[in-house]
Amino acid sequence: MKRKYRWEIREANETAAAELAAALGLPPLIARLLAARGFRSAEEARTFLDAGAASFHDPFAMKGMAEAAERIRKAVRDGERIRVYGDYDADGVTSTALMIRLLRRFGADFDTYIPHRSQEGYGLNIGAIDKAIEAGTRLIVTVDNGISAVEQIAYARERGLDVVVTDHHEPPAILPEAIALVNPKQEDCPYPFKGLSGAGVAFKLAHALLGEADPTLADVAAIGTIADLMPLEGENRTLVKLGLERMAKQPSPGIRALAEACGTEHAKLSSGRIAFGLAPRLNAGGRLDRADGAVQLLVTESAEEAERLASRLDALNRERQQLVDETLEEAERMWLRRVEELGGRMPETIVLAGEGWNAGIAGLVASKLVERYYRPVLVLAYDAGAETCKGSARSIDGFDLHAALTEMAELMEHFGGHQAAAGLTIRIDRVPELEKRLCALAAEWISDEDWLPKRTADMVGSVSELSLETVSQLSRLEPYGQGNPTPRFVIREAAVSETKAIGKEGKHLRLVAEERGRRIEAVGFGMGEMAAALEKGASVDLFGELAVNEWNGSTRVQFMLQDWRHAALPVYDRRTEKMWLRSLVRLAEGEERLLVLCASHAAWSEALASTELEARGAIVARYGEWERMPEPLRSTVMGESAAAASDGGVASMPDGGTGSASSKGRLSEGLALALAGLPEQPDAARSLARLLGAGHPIEAVYVYAPEGNGAPASARRPAFPDREQFGRIYSLFRRQGSWIDAPDGFLRQASEATGWPLSVVRMAQEVFEELGFLTIDRSNVKVVASPARKELEQSQRYRKAKENAELMMLGRAETAELRAWIRRMAGARR
Template structure:
């Protein structure tokens, strides 16, 4: 079995609801299925989602303190007071800052803006910046994307005669600052129905309030902030993103046009994906490496020439940022591998790393990469040895509320802020170890067993036949895609790999053609070049991915962006007749797993997660003893196919365990080498139980130990076990009647029948041959069709049946596995293992 990387959360919506919705709205089944799966099965909800225009924007005055904020800013404008916009250094912060300055400019205010330096000042309001504002004659500070937790700083501003209006969207603390107005929809007593706005989204609503209606020309920056800050693209955010993308494609301001150009995109083709992966990283680069003011300057630029110069500088900084992230991630990964367990051997359940010399500006990016690699909460901190302080960022996994967990660690930190999935913090270096231990305990307590495997929600199941250009055009109506409204994930079940080839530099990527019911689709798998051997031709897979259109030389063709896959297939490699010694073969197999026989590493067969990926299963005590002597010191799990309760003569300690205990240690391995095959019933029973209890197994390599006798007899006459009775033929006949028609393929209906009944593949094929001979199945080349109302005929009337039955009588049921033909042995191993995955 090839396990999927992710836990697939399959669709739960009623298919009849999807069909009704498709008919009512005149849309295709796939689009309707996605809407229904995402809770929009009614006509009203579906239409509201599809339309998503200005009419769906909410009353801004429903937000707590919105009127107070609008009144105070209006008074400052009327009285000519000097206003300072106090922003943040990430993409949401700079778009919020630029948007607020646009608003103040349109109101005719006296203003400037200020963004703190990430590494020197850190996030949010600080006393030094407030003192500077007082010296400059500022009478009103308007925060954007920060301020909700600045209790002491806002009190200090008040003492200097400066009023503060807070516009923010981060989680409010228990104690709130005493500002003139706190505009944040996440406040407990705020009645505003939509809580998912970003900082720029809150400013967009403030503009709505101050001008008495929506301000569409402000939607571009609000859309960038919404997408860049990973806000859910539903409700008002969907409307803002849709309006903003339409505006940017139609009339981009110079800064956005220049940023798109330097990113290799055309403004008229901007999408939520382009914003997230191309524009946002460049807007962030200034604040990460130098100062975020350069990004604000770009967004406010009025001339194309100036904008292009600034965009080029941001692009240069982004390249530098990418290189720095790569180096820091490698250092962090090495640190984690060395410290992933407590001194007593217990694995840590949360990553907390700090190092002098790291850049705090990229800590969140490095933490994200560690989460992606190890799938556990991660904190990455830059340690300043001169001050003894650490600043950094945290990222979480689904099912673990990071903000709540950090709140439980508040006594260890000087400052922190964020939300469920991401946060930033400052703390003393001396408290880093304690934070790691505290976070480990919280993760162990609050993360369920299933949440340790990443989950991917599947929106719909579809066949290759349904994956058409028209269907993809229909799905595009659900754009813009992003957090909260991801690109629809499609599961195609039971597709057979036909051909594959690697692509790109060093063959890092893969292109595979899959077939289902005579239709094919090409799948592109980025970063999966090394997995070509697992996506083998002729094997049946379940696929998870996203459908899109590949356009080349004016031709449009459907393709799937493959994200994950799985298969019940067991790869069996029978090398008994190779003439190679079993130890030489095992040495080669271990080398493929990165295990060098003769090295000093005692656990080099282990994966990063601590589990072995390769194991040996021996048929005899002699093979077991030799395997232990040669490979035991390398941490390779070694099992024995024997139900013995006495220790092996001459062996002691851990080796002197029962056969059941020995074979149990290798159950979670992906690859196993069978050193010899058991010929006695007890040994076969142990092997069968092991195969049935090893769902993670992908491949089994059969090696000869001692004398090998590989049978060349036809598979149908060499299968172990009893010959099927008439009731078993009736069971297969019933499956054929239900299927009606199919293609004769070993990985198709034949295998499905074998898995459903437990009979070896070759035996099922023999039964089909009997039915063909009796006229119960019509055969035309590879096509098979059940013949309804066929004349009744007895099985004995089939020569194929009589020959197979008589041959089975000659072959004793207890025949040893070592004498089986490669095909028969493969069938036996596959059927036993398939039982583990039913």
């Protein structure tokens, strides 16, 4: 089983952890976790843990804030008409709602405007400016947009309309000439925190106008921050913490109704429930309809109206989910056809444009394609007969999407966004060129390791540490979210006690693991098919989060499994399976590269005759043949050189045998090794040992018994004398003193007396001669009276005989012994 993620495990500075624990009275595990996340001073950690309104920065430290606040105050004083110009996503909706609450408090003359996503697109547009002028507007205040609206704001100035921009997106090289630009990401802005959302910037504007950071506005600002995936650190953490407290104790009618529509209680709202419950519903209005209903929901004082609006958004969200599923299915078919046209090669980026698709869900479809294929994705939508298309892009770690689009800005009519996500408008005939250049940049910028998604664990934890008390202690680090994720742990070298596929159709995995005598239950959603790969006794590393399982009156800690890997080379003993060849074919279906080594001619012939194994590119050989494979077949199987793989078919072996050659390329990704019967002779076992120890990327070993003997019983095992038994043979020799080595002489008597075969007794005689305990002159053997003390291991004959005996025992080894031998030959640790 391949890992889902590339693991990164933080390392805590133990000195810093100890100092944090002592200064703040923290439990050791919490102090270690904070130290692992980079906290060094007690003051820094205290600010993080006790985030409150007092920790907000001075809003006037933000460039343009003083000018923005003064222009809005003037408009309020003079009774000028203000128009709040928002955006249709959850961040824009909450920003707009915050400004409505704020301007109502001042008694301002104002209204709001949110452009239609598909009809107008993102940001200020000329038509909307004309409408504002017709409505008597004197001042436009943008929220969550405007930083790129150079031409539009220039047009507004020409028409005598002032514009104050509040935004948080990446500023372009040329900035608009507005009355004020408020964006902490401006190059020369001294504001110390750059990670605010659009709603966060609006909250800071309110802070400037009110003279204080008002917690009653923190609820909508918190939702915008979480929905826009802003890092929950610095001011964002404080803002979300205050917002969650507000929603729990004094929710607005709209937030209460929206929480109920999500099937949760307002008092139990968390960053996760907002991200996966409230935010999608607030977004749904702007994706499929106008966003005004979502804004009204957040500002209404009527419980009845709130319930109606929340119900409408919930229905739109269900419609949105269905539309996403349908578009995703169509987009994936389009992508797979594209890959097929390229001969199976997957381009570095996915760029898809579909007629009739809804641009409002393009980002959601792109995100799901990123999850499935893990590469940057751009999804574009256009109407029949249109010359341009609009869409959204999502990226992966290691590829700055905004920087990439900036490199080819001349291709697009408009674009904006940040490192991980962007939106754009482009002429349809320019999409192929955009795809070509994006692929070239991705190939250049993305490193090999970045093609596997990364998950970061905070620390390695023992099962004894991961308790209910630990879960309670971890609550001090909430709220969790972007930049402050739920703590993740790695449990190393845990022994699998139980595994079971659970849930409908066995889609999920339940696992019980044991480490140092302590057990923990783990659940992996969507991992049911992995149950077969986790045999009892397997040593595994587990990656996941802690949770509490409350059921039937009992409460216990549960490990929410996100990924796992074998801690040692996995060895699957399948010698009890009667239909061994059918099992081998199923194995070949799931493995990219498979080498089958056969112990007997019968098993080799049967496996070689399997057209199914050949069709799946499996290599079939006898023990020892892998060392004599010709190039490039040997490189294809073992991954030893860069030689090109064979184009398929059957390759001849030096002894006249054959092996089917795969066209799948080298085995840098790993090799599955299947043993169709264990070696029956020492030379074959030594060949297997050399294969295991040669450093090839062997991912797993599967052992079958084609002759139908199954797993052996220990009573059938041949034996080799231990130290005490060698001592007993030597005692017989000393009592005899001397003898003639003859077929029916003293050695046979010693064999009968000890119960060991004559060959073993003769081997012992040769060992004692080599050690100087005996002398042999032709057939005359004599015990040395006072020999020098020596260990048995000093005898080469002893070492060779012991090795041969162990190798002869291999075919009858029990599962634990077999695993131990294979892992020892391959190197104990993966």
